[in-house]
Amino acid sequence: MRRVAIVGAGLTKFVRYAQETPKELAYEGVRMALDSCEMKLSDIECVVHGTAPDAFDGVHMKGEYLSDASGAYRKPYMRHYVGGGTGVLSPIHGWFHVASGMFDTCLVVTEEKMSCAYPHPAGAFLTIFDHTTEQPLYPTLIWIFAIEMNRFMTTHGYRKEDIALVAVKNKKNAIDHPSAQLAAEITVEDVLNSEVMAWPVNRLDISPTSDGAAAIILAAEHVARRVTEKPIWIDGVGWALDTAYWCTRDLYYPDYVEVAARQAYKMSGIREPSKEIHVAEPYDPFTYKELHHIEGLQLCKRGESVQMLVDGVTQRTGNLPCCPSGGALGVGNPIAATGLMKIIEIFLQLREEAGKRQVPGKPTCGLAQAWGDLMQVGTVVVMRS
Amino acid sequence: MEITEKDVAHTTSKLRFDDIKKGKVLSVKWEPKLNYAWDNGPALGRYLAELKNGRIIAKKCDKCHRTMLPPRMFCELCWRPTGRWVYVRDTGIVNTWVVSYVDWKAGRLNIEGGVRPFTPAIIEIDGTSKGMGILHLLDEVDPWKISRGMKVKAVWKPVKERIGAITDIKYFKPVK
Numbered sequence: 419m420r421r422v423a424i425v426g427a428g429l430t431k432f433v434r435y436a437q438e439t440p441k442e443l444a445y446e447g448v449r450m451a452l453d454s455c456e457m458k459l460s461d462i463e464c465v466v467h468g469t470a471p472d473a474f475d476g477v478h479m480k481g482e483y484l485s486d487a488s489g490a491y492r493k494p495y496m497r498h499y500v501g502g503g504t505g506v507l508s509p510i511h512g513w514f515h516v517a518s519g520m521f522d523t524c525l526v527v528t529e530e531k532m533s534c535a536y537p538h539p540a541g542a543f544l545t546i547f548d549h550t551t552e553q554p555l556y557p558t559l560i561w562i563f564a565i566e567m568n569r570f571m572t573t574h575g576y577r578k579e580d581i582a583l584v585a586v587k588n589k590k591n592a593i594d595h596p597s598a599q600l601a602a603e604i605t606v607e608d609v610l611n612s613e614v615m616a617w618p619v620n621r622l623d624i625s626p627t628s629d630g631a632a633a634i635i636l637a638a639e640h641v642a643r644r645v646t647e648k649p650i651w652i653d654g655v656g657w658a659l660d661t662a663y664w665c666t667r668d669l670y671y672p673d674y675v676e677v678a679a680r681q682a683y684k685m686s687g688i689r690e691p692s693k694e695i696h697v698a699e700p701y702d703p704f705t706y707k708e709l710h711h712i713e714g715l716q717l718c719k720r721g722e723s724v725q726m727l728v729d730g731v732t733q734r735t736g737n738l739p740c741c742p743s744g745g746a747l748g749v750g751n752p753i754a755a756t757g758l759m760k761i762i763e764i765f766l767q768l769r770e771e772a773g774k775r776q777v778p779g780k781p782t783c784g785l786a787q788a789w790g791d792l793m794q795v796g797t798v799v800v801m802r803s
Numbered sequence: 804m805e806i807t808e809k810d811v812a813h814t815t816s817k818l819r820f821d822d823i824k825k826g827k828v829l830s831v832k833w834e835p836k837l838n839y840a841w842d843n844g845p846a847l848g849r850y851l852a853e854l855k856n857g858r859i860i861a862k863k864c865d866k867c868h869r870t871m872l873p874p875r876m877f878c879e880l881c882w883r884p885t886g887r888w889v890y891v892r893d894t895g896i897v898n899t900w901v902v903s904y905v906d907w908k909a910g911r912l913n914i915e916g917g918v919r920p921f922t923p924a925i926i927e928i929d930g931t932s933k934g935m936g937i938l939h940l941l942d943e944v945d946p947w948k949i950s951r952g953m954k955v956k957a958v959w960k961p962v963k964e965r966i967g968a969i970t971d972i973k974y975f976k977p978v979k
Contacts, residue, residue, distance in 0.1 A: 427804070431811035435818035437828075446813055454804045476833060536832065537820070540909035549841045550851070551873050552938050554970045556907040561923050569899035569925075572951045596808045616903035617920075617946075630814070661879050665925045665936040666871070669899060766805070773805045 419517040423642035423649030424509070424801070426455030426635040427762040432599040432750030435533045436629035440475055441487035444529040447631030447755075448489050451525070455635055455645050462635070463521040465490040467497045468508035468528040470753035470790075473542035475534050488527040488633075501546075502703060502790025503657070504528065505632070505757015506797035510655045512636045522638045529631040530752035539627055546792060548662075560624070564616040566669040566793060567706040571618060573670035574721040576709075578618055582609035583727050584705040585622050585747050591734055592744025594774035597759070599750035600626050609705070623705040625751035632758035634765070648769045653783075654686030654800035664792050675714030675789065675796035682785075682798040683716075691716045695800075696781035697767050698738065699760035701788040702745040708732075711787055712740060714796065739777040742767065757788035761799060768803040846874045849888065855967040857959050861891045861931050869932040891930030893957035894978065898936045900924035902946040922946050926955060926975055939969070943976035954978050 428450025430443055438446070444467075452459065467488050472480045481497025488495070498504065498511050505528050512526040532539045543559045570576065583606060592601035604622065612622040642649040658677035660667060667673070679691070688694045700711035709723035717738060718726050726732055732740035743749055743763035746756050764784035766772040782803045789796055822828050843851060846862060850873055853860040862874035865886040869878070878885050903921040904912055912918045922944070925936035941949060943958070955975040965971040 427806075429806055429811070430814040433814065433816045435816050435820070435823070436814060437816045437818055438814055443814065450810060476835075536823070538909040540905075541907060544907055549839070550843055550847050551969050554968055555923065555938060555940060557923065557938060558903075558905065558907040558909065560905055560909065561901050561903050561921070564901035564903065565899050565923065565925060568901060572899065596806055596811050614902075614904050615909075616901045616905060618901075629816075663873075663875075663879065665938050666934060668934055669925075762806075769804075771805045773807075 420519055421639045422513045422516045422636050422652045423639065424634050424652065424765050425637045425642050425645045425649055426451045426457060427765055428454060428633045429597050429759055429762050430631045431597045432628045432630035432752055434599065434627060434629070436531060440529055440531040441484060443531060443629060443631040444484050444487035444527055447529065447633040448487070448525065448527055451633035451635050457635060457645065459489045461523055462489060462493065462525045463523045464494040464515050465525045465527065466508060466511045466515065467495065468499065468504040468754040468758070469497065470499060470501060470504050470530055471542055473535065474530065474532050474539055484529055489525055500791050500795045500797065502701065502753055503757065503788045503795040503797040504754040504790065505759070506761065506786055506788035506799055507657055508754065508758055509634060509636070509652060509761050509799055510657060510797065513652050513655055516636050516638050522641050524636040525633065526636060526758070527631070527633045528754040528758040530755050531629040532627045532752060533629050560616045560619060562793065563704050564619040567618050567704065569669040570706055570710055576724050579606050579610060580724045580728060581705050581709065582606045582623070584702065584708045585609050587733060588702060588741050588745040588747040591742055591775065592748025595744045595749050597630070598744050598748055599628055601744060601748050619704065625703045625746035628750035628752040630750060630752035630755045632755040632762060634758060634761060650765045650768050651802050652799060653802045654682035654688070655798070656681030657795065657797040659791065660794040662792050662794060664794060669793070671720060672710055672714035672789065672796060674794055675711055675787065676716065678796035678798040679715045682800045686800040688800065692718060692738065695738065695783055695785050696779065697742060697764065697777050697784040698740045699743060699745070699763050699786040700740055701757065702741055702747050703751055705747065707789065708740060708745065711789060715785065715787060715798070734775065734777055742772070742775050742777050757786070757797070760786040760788065764801050768801060844876065846876045850874050851967040854969065854971040855965045857962070859891050859893055859928060861889050863887055863889055870930065870935065872928055872931045872935050872937055891928050895926040895928040895955055897949060897951060897953040897955060898925040898927050899951065900941060900949050920946050922949060939972060940974040941976070942974035
């Protein structure tokens with residue numbers, strides 16, 4: 419397999435109600451990515467697109483709808499979708515195209531416009547559940563994540579007030595991110611006193627509904643060296659799905675994230691992730707998810723993620739900064755674009771171009787992860803400078 | 804490269820939900836009217852038929868020996884056809900739960916007006932293999948007194964009202 423580098427990136431602002439159409443958002447992300455490395459669309463040999471449920475936009479076959487905006491006119495084009503895990507599957511999908519030798523360049527685009535679904539996109543999720551055994555009970559995503567958070571808490575004895583620190587940290591980190599939708603200085607009390615959505619989940623435990631787009635450009639080594647002095651290499655990839663019988667898994671631990679992470683670590687030669695990974699962007703659509711994923715990613719032992727958080731290890735200045743971007747909780751969560759926003763954050767961190775968000779210590783190895791489908795997919799990418 | 808305020812200025816929106824609601828911006832509203840008739844297949848078909856009888860039926864895998872609920876024609880772990888049917892009890896324990904103040908569309912329940920929060924839970928049914936939970940609702944219990952491992956029992960709809968659906972069980976309630 420050939421080495422594959424990220425050479426450019428583009429990211430729109432994340433907002434609640436974008437005036438732009440989904441196509442215009444995608445176009446903007448792509449334009450920024452091409453400009454960032456002074457490439458033209460004619461330099462791009464193939465395009466992959468990641469975007470989550472068609473039901474958000476009310477446009478069936480959203481991949482085709484977004485193809486023009488993604489610069490895919492008369493180019494090999496593929497759309498992929500694994501729910502919230504999509505944004506980190508996107509670079510993996512593009513990586514295949516280039517690593518295989520089939521193409522020298524690949525444009526990876528992700529877009530999500532959640533605000534079209536009216537009055538709230540949460541309703542669009544009813545049909546992800548089993549139509550016979552679950553839909554008649556009218557489940558919603560907030561329930562099932564609250565169900566998982568509760569299992570996580572009761573298994574380890576975690577307290578809500580400790581988990582709330584994730585929101586405090588990430589929303590604060592987001593203050594330094596120009597794309598951020600929900601950057602704020604808040605306290606643990608603010609989180610605990612915010613509206614109860616589905617106990618143990620309060621409003622400030624949840625990432626917002628967002629619109630936005632992100633794009634990156636992948637290149638084979640000989641092209642990457644020509645395009646930039648600072649290519650960032652995709653060094654390990656992994657993804658895995660657990661069973662869709664989600665009620666029969668023990669939700670306290672994301673096995674599928676562990677499987678995906680081990681695959682990526684093996685490929686990247688990582689033996690001690692907590693020491694060898696310098697900066698991480700675990701997926702944080704809910705406060706507890708960052709901790710849940712840190713455990714699944716083997717960045718700490720099971721049951722120790724809260725201590726790590728309380729000790730400040732995951733702060734931007736800590737030993738293992740997690741979500742220095744501000745994450746889904748702070749920057750926003752336009753589903754597929756969020757995962758790629760995390761990839762872009764690691765790209766910038768490893769190039770030491772993250773501005774005010776730069777983590778200290780000249781990081782050379784970072785990781786981004788996302789999660790989704792019916793709480794069953796883990797997608798992991800390890801990157802090196 | 805560094806992403807700056809200037810780069811992202813193109814997509815800054817000052818639109819709010821109210822603007823859409825009041826018709827200040829042009830928007831199109833569309834109500835999807837799609838009807839689906841889902842076949843249940845042999846496994847869930849029998850499961851539903853037995854629910855109508857007031858019984859819960861599971862299916863066993865002869866290789867991993869799990870007694871599985873909902874019943875399925877193939878074991879997803881062993882990747883082989885499942886074996887015999889077994890009746891399990893209509894009691895179980897609470898694996899994990901939630902006290903929900905929102906409905907499926909994220910609409911707020913009128914809690915202050917006296918509406919009881921939804922209390923969905925994963926319930927491990929007695930007689931199935933460890934950890935075999937199903938999603939259902941809890942009721943006849945103070946939402947704040949639900950606990951992990953709490954013993955519960957199905958409350959069935961009257962025989963005449965049952966239609967062969969998961970909702971033939973109204974909810975689960977605590978038992979001693």
